Amino acid sequence: MPGTVLEGGESVEIAIIGGGIVGVILAVGLLRRNVKVRVFEQAQGFREIGAGIAFTANAIRCMEQIDPAIVTALRTSGSVPTSDGNEDDPNDYLRWIDGYNQLREDDPYYQRMLYKIDAGYRGFEGCRRDQFLEALVKVVPPGVIECKKRLEKIEEQEQEKKISLKFVDGTMVEVDAVIGCDGIKSRVREIILGGGNPASYPHYTHKVAYRTLIPMDEAIKALDDYKAKNQHIHIGPNAHLIHYPVAGRKMINATAFVSDPNPWPNDKQMVAPGSREDIETAFAGWNPCVRNVVNLFPKKLDKWAVFDLWDYPAPYYNKGRICLAGDAAHASSPHHGAGACTGVEDALCLVTLLKQVNLSVQESGLSKRKALxxxxxxxxxxxxxxxxxxxxxxxxxxxxxxxxxxxNPAKWVKAETCFEELKDRSYKIWHFDYEGMIKETLKGYADREAGLLPASSRETSEH
Amino acid sequence: MPGTVLEGGESVEIAIIGGGIVGVILAVGLLRRNVKVRVFEQAQGFREIGAGIAFTANAIRCMEQIDPAIVTALRTSGSVPTSDGNEDDPNDYLRWIDGYNQLREDDPYYQRMLYKIDAGYRGFEGCRRDQFLEALVKVVPPGVIECKKRLEKIEEQEQEKKISLKFVDGTMVEVDAVIGCDGIKSRVREIILGGGNPASYPHYTHKVAYRTLIPMDEAIKALDDYKAKNQHIHIGPNAHLIHYPVAGRKMINATAFVSDPNPWPNDKQMVAPGSREDIETAFAGWNPCVRNVVNLFPKKLDKWAVFDLWDYPAPYYNKGRICLAGDAAHASSPHHGAGACTGVEDALCLVTLLKQVNLSVQESGLSKRKALxxxxxxxxxxxxxxxxxxxxxxxxxxxxxxxxxxxNPAKWVKAETCFEELKDRSYKIWHFDYEGMIKETLKGYADREAGLLPASSRETSEH
Structure with missing residues (x-):
């Protein structure tokens, strides 16, 4: 699916706010379609951390549609299927395992498998976020991504002129449109929805996360060979532990999530110092394998408050020529492992649209403002x-x-009835019909261009 | 799909406990397949009441598979599509409408449509339960259904002999197998799961229901023509009102459901005297159309506590030659309108199986006990x-x-995000692949017959 070469045609100019995985994937896709784009990242370097991330096969197919170079970047950054590559059964699965009960004295590694869903061959691929982003950035020509650019304001002087972006460092940039890929604490969301609007800000999910990477040999000692080399979710009352292999299967990425009934003290600071004791307390009395893994967490480590946009979802993702994508639009808690995958779907939708915008502007003579x-x-x-x-x-x-x-053993039968729903929810994520989405996207845009659908009354205004 | 005529072959003898809709549908399907069956109903007459019931198109296709005579019975008992038969749009829909907010002074009938799902042509058909059951019973030859037979005990003397059913009136019957279609308060469930086991009994859902039938002309005055002639669910805080046309569109069946944080005083008695005032209180401040409908409920009426098997689901539906189906197995609250539809699916599965049982016994020489x-x-x-x-x-x-x-207007955006899930859940019910179920059922039985699947260790024992 090569981009259309717009010979002599002038492309719209897009600013992406935020140089995370979704922002850079979007930039790669736009460049491939000859859409002019600049990425502005507030940090000194790139925003991703060394934690693990997994993509579904479906998200990887979306990446392929956006630009095959993205898949190459993923694969060169040490991504591996989350299964152990067993020849008899090479598929990836989600596995929910009893983390709490069913101790067996004769087999200290025994944990009952509660449910397992087949995600197919290479159903998931895990990697480290920072390594993937580093590989992705290499696909982008120099000069496209600028760091240390923290957005302050978006101003639109006149409807048919460009939009001005003002950064905190005093510099200014003019573009035709802005896409906020600036993550859960998105400044673009705050600008679109308004300061003080609860939908402008993420809220606490009452779960805290502790993450670590554990060398594979230690993980095998803690869990046994099979569990260490395959994705598992150990579940139990008020907490769970998830792990899967990363970094060419040399390590496992382990995350413990703990329920927290209390409010989080500071909305601006989602990370606080934590300790292994916190997790030991949460998993006290759990299966020895789970406690073994907990013992491999560092004594001092960060405690991540999980925030999302559940309490007050954004009523819309667009306002005139400004738009939100990825976590900026719909930051979710990480329990489906599908937040970034959904951002990739967003990027596929946006590259499809912005290619059409250029065609409209160049062939139908639609104004850039209107088309965007x-x-x-x-x-x-x-x-x-x-x-x-x-x-x-x-x-x-x-x-x-x-x-x-x-x-509560009397409630086990009921607790296990949840898995049918878990399966349905996973399938809805995995079996997303992205080709259908592309068709609907093209039709939706064409219908709006033809005036068949009512245009929004929301337009950019000064903030 | 005519039943196989078992010339000279001896059929297993099945007792169905409970002469409700599911029990009688099951009996009709078994008779059509030349499976000997008797139905025992505890009441004087038939157990269904004059309230409305709707079947999905899928459930009606299942009935067709069980015996086309069932569909004929449904249609002759005054069933109608829940839509208004509009030629421009003859399909049935589920419609969720704002029952609480969005008052409009210039149009007292205005209520915002929140969401609508297309269930297709004749997607639902509504009728009165008692009328449908009456029509169904006519399909069954005389002598098959016996009333005033309340089950007391099930006894199995020796494994290869028949099972004895003891009734409260002192009579006894011997059969090869028992299927409990005896509804939410199933005695057969109590016998299988054990007295005192919380899974043997239904529990309170903390919702109460008030039902009535309203003549169509009065419903039109209350709601307007369109709403009265089409299914609508009026939703709002802590209550909802659902109605749809029944009885050849001469009436609407209206049910008000109200949340109740309190315990229900008496587990044995799910109906208590109620009054229109209770509902007036629950719907105070709601849209005038909703209050108009509430005013058409009788001043004194029954209050139905909604019970279900959610808190303690049955860990299994079978024990040896005893089985549960319909509400006896999985009584649910009525909010999908799919409880009876699921019972019809159960009946289709059972008639498929019992036809195979007769074949196994007659052709493969399997013992009746084993086959059942x-x-x-x-x-x-x-x-x-x-x-x-x-x-x-x-x-x-x-x-x-x-x-x-x-x-809470600040929470409206969030509240409305529920509809995607409502749609998925409705589709899961409506688009059930019953042909796939029949194939899986035949394969599951054949695999068990061939010893490919482990047999259960649960066997009938004396109670």
Missing amino acids: SLAFETFNAIRRTRSQWLVNSSRRVCDFYHQPEWA | SLAFETFNAIRRTRSQWLVNSSRRVCDFYHQPEWA
């Missing part, structure tokens, strides 16, 4: 329902993992 | 997951309808 507004209106219509569903669903599945019923 | 145990084991494996999902899902959708967020 219609494109973002279409994006909102196509993407909002599914992505908000994901935010809800991610909360729901964690509620299932943390059911207090797991600690 | 394998059949019920298969039934449990095929039906339990889906039907328990329905129990959970029915609770979940009512939670969505009653979200307190509907009363």
